[in-house]
Amino acid sequence: MKSTTILGLKHKGMVAIGCDGQVTTGETIMKHTARKIRKMYNNKILTGFAGSTADALTLFERFETKLEEFRGNLPRSVVELAKDWRQDKVLRRLEALLAILDKDHAYLISGSGDIIEPDDGIVAIGSGGPYALTACRALVKYSNLSVREIVEESIRIAAGVCIYTNTEIFIEEL
Numbered sequence: 336m337k338s339t340t341i342l343g344l345k346h347k348g349m350v351a352i353g354c355d356g357q358v359t360t361g362e363t364i365m366k367h368t369a370r371k372i373r374k375m376y377n378n379k380i381l382t383g384f385a386g387s388t389a390d391a392l393t394l395f396e397r398f399e400t401k402l403e404e405f406r407g408n409l410p411r412s413v414v415e416l417a418k419d420w421r422q423d424k425v426l427r428r429l430e431a432l433l434a435i436l437d438k439d440h441a442y443l444i445s446g447s448g449d450i451i452e453p454d455d456g457i458v459a460i461g462s463g464g465p466y467a468l469t470a471c472r473a474l475v476k477y478s479n480l481s482v483r484e485i486v487e488e489s490i491r492i493a494a495g496v497c498i499y500t501n502t503e504i505f506i507e508e509l
Contacts, residue, residue, distance in 0.1 A: 340463030340493050340500040341371060341383035342486050343436045345456035346475055349482040349508070350436050352381040353490050355463065356503035367503050374507055376402045379437055380409060381507050385461035386431030394420065394431055409435070413442050413450055421448040434458040438509055463493035463500035483508055 343352040358366040372383040380402065384391030397419060401412040413435060433444045441458045443451040459468035470492035474485045487504055494500040
């Protein structure tokens with residue numbers, strides 16, 4: 336199954352995450368309206384996933400547990416999730432990427448132990464991620480659009496290039 340596009344943006348005190356809805360198996364589009372983003376921890380944290388759905392949902396559950404354990408401390412929760420994901424024999428096999436944002440941080444987490452906090456507050460994952468990232472950077476620099484509008488337009492631009500991305504866009508904001 337091909338992942339699609341997740342784009343998170345932390346800009347000018349605002350935060351949004353968006354996803355397209357396409358789910359593809361091989362060369363076949365199986366679904367147009369999948370939601371791959373959600374709010375967590377009393378609606379203070381935005382998360383999204385690319386990759387295997389079952390694996391990502393398992394990671395979401397683990398991450399929610401870490402958030403509760405560390406009382407919403409996002410940096411600590413992210414580090415502890417990444418450590419578990421890398422060290423646990425079962426979790427290590429999970430194939431997904433997570434994008435996680437709050438008003439102060441933006442992270443990309445992988446099963447290989449990577450925790451990336453981009454300098455520009457933009458997190459993009461999935462097949463259309465590089466296209467959405469490029470569009471987002473241009474819109475941040477050269478437009479006065481809102482964070483929500485930048486995320487939406489960046490995913491639309493990615494959908495015009497990436498066959499695994501569509502224009503059924505879902506967005507969550509803080």
